[in-house]
Amino acid sequence: MHQQYDVLIMGGGLSGLTLAIQLKRKVTRLRILIAEKAVHPAPEAAHKVGESSVEIASHYFENILGLKPQLDNELPKLGLRFFYTLGDNLDISKRIELGPNDFPTAKSYQLDRGRFENALAEQCLQLGIDFQDNCKVKDITLGKNKHQVTLVHNDQERSVQTNWLVDATGRMSLLKRKLKLAKPAYHDINASWFRINHDINIDNWSETPDWQGRVKAPRRLSTNHLLGKGYWVWLIPLSSGATSIGIVADAKIHPYAEINTFERAKVWLKKYEPQCAQIIDQHLDKFQDFLTLKHYSHNCKKMYSADGWAITGDAGVFLDPFYSPGSDFIALNNGFISDLIIKQYRGEDIDARTEQYEKLFRTLFLAFCPVYEDQYPIMANAKVMSIKIIWDYTLYWSGAALLFFRDKFCDLAFMDIAVTSLQ
Numbered sequence: 001m002h003q004q005y006d007v008l009i010m011g012g013g014l015s016g017l018t019l020a021i022q023l024k025r026k027v028t029r030l031r032i033l034i035a036e037k038a039v040h041p042a043p044e045a046a047h048k049v050g051e052s053s054v055e056i057a058s059h060y061f062e063n064i065l066g067l068k069p070q071l072d073n074e075l076p077k078l079g080l081r082f083f084y085t086l087g088d089n090l091d092i093s094k095r096i097e098l099g100p101n102d103f104p105t106a107k108s109y110q111l112d113r114g115r116f117e118n119a120l121a122e123q124c125l126q127l128g129i130d131f132q133d134n135c136k137v138k139d140i141t142l143g144k145n146k147h148q149v150t151l152v153h154n155d156q157e158r159s160v161q162t163n164w165l166v167d168a169t170g171r172m173s174l175l176k177r178k179l180k181l182a183k184p185a186y187h188d189i190n191a192s193w194f195r196i197n198h199d200i201n202i203d204n205w206s207e208t209p210d211w212q213g214r215v216k217a218p219r220r221l222s223t224n225h226l227l228g229k230g231y232w233v234w235l236i237p238l239s240s241g242a243t244s245i246g247i248v249a250d251a252k253i254h255p256y257a258e259i260n261t262f263e264r265a266k267v268w269l270k271k272y273e274p275q276c277a278q279i280i281d282q283h284l285d286k287f288q289d290f291l292t293l294k295h296y297s298h299n300c301k302k303m304y305s306a307d308g309w310a311i312t313g314d315a316g317v318f319l320d321p322f323y324s325p326g327s328d329f330i331a332l333n334n335g336f337i338s339d340l341i342i343k344q345y346r347g348e349d350i351d352a353r354t355e356q357y358e359k360l361f362r363t364l365f366l367a368f369c370p371v372y373e374d375q376y377p378i379m380a381n382a383k384v385m386s387i388k389i390i391w392d393y394t395l396y397w398s399g400a401a402l403l404f405f406r407d408k409f410c411d412l413a414f415m416d417i418a419v420t421s422l423q
């Protein structure tokens, strides 16, 4: 007899763990299994990329999932901060800076992904979710609201049955591959990143009193962006004491071969961001990891099915990390998925709703594409880029964020009017 679940979530990363918590908080009776390939606890700092959260995601974590205690172990974020390229980029105080001078009213966080995912997994267990680590999904047979999944758990193979199957396997994208749902994304940017087990504190990069006095809160708590033509470099502090540093670059201006190993990334940094490179050089003994990803944007033909499957997180779509929207997309997507699962569990017909969520999610994804596509060449232009950033913030707060904070995305009558009025 196969073990039976209402929902099986493949992958216990950020998207899978948060979806499980959202579902269980709404319907405690749901039998949920999370199958996570990796062994827990996950390592701190050098676990995964995606540490900077923005306001939709933070609202989701704190107010919808009730994760305030877990967030209190992470760092509060001082918004996004941008330093434009100037001359040789050796003096941060001379660069044009755009960023808040105190903590914004709407909160956001810098997440140590290892620490946060460990805390989420513990929360899942406390809520009665069956979280199994060292548990790899080996095979899937899809049916209509009756799927069979073969797992390899602690080296033992077994099969389970589930009414709903959610793919949260990140870039492994199990369902997307099986159902041939991959769709290329036009946006073509590469990234490399590494972690140093030291607080690379941008507040100490200049002793100029004017520069020191201009911002009330520590700049190091921002997601700091060092911008130049065709690239940006991120600096993100982590609660475990480490710093995450990444290079994100348009290959038409900065070929991938210049950043795809740690040695090359260091040479590249010395050339374009020498002040940053000099400071990193002093802490190379605390180097933790280096990873790289070519053409990270990807799309998906279909995210939800009324036959009881759905795709969330990186397993579905990803556009660009410039404004750190990865976890915002997780929040939006998990909202749609949990609503479909719960409505069907309560006996409602979800056929039309599934189609509408699909259309809505696609509209959102398409609406965000022009925010990033072909924009990297203008990143060195402080005037143009600052106007663009303020414009993008305005769109964020008057569109997606407003609707999310007001809990409107699953109100289809309202969304119909909202989307029609935009067309």
Ligand SMILES: Cc1cc2nc3c(=O)[nH]c(=O)nc-3n(C[C@H](O)[C@H](O)[C@H](O)COP(=O)(O)OP(=O)(O)OC[C@H]3O[C@@H](n4cnc5c(N)ncnc54)[C@H](O)[C@@H]3O)c2cc1C
Binding pocket: 010, 011, 012, 013, 014, 015, 016, 035, 036, 037, 038, 048, 049, 050, 051, 052, 053, 054, 135, 136, 137, 138, 168, 169, 170, 171, 172, 174, 191, 192, 246, 293, 296, 312, 313, 314, 315, 318, 321, 324, 325, 326, 327, 328
């Ligand atoms: C360069 C870059 C920078 C980014 N920066 C940010 C940022 O600052 N902020 C932000 O919000 N987002 C950012 N993102 C996006 C962010 O990384 C993703 O949105 C997020 O990590 C997706 O989480 P996930 O849970 O979907 O996938 P993952 O975190 O990858 O989790 C997938 C899980 O599935 C498991 N798994 C895989 N295969 C199997 C299997 N067969 N069986 C069982 N388990 C399996 C894996 O072990 C893993 O734990 C960035 C992305 C990139 C490329």
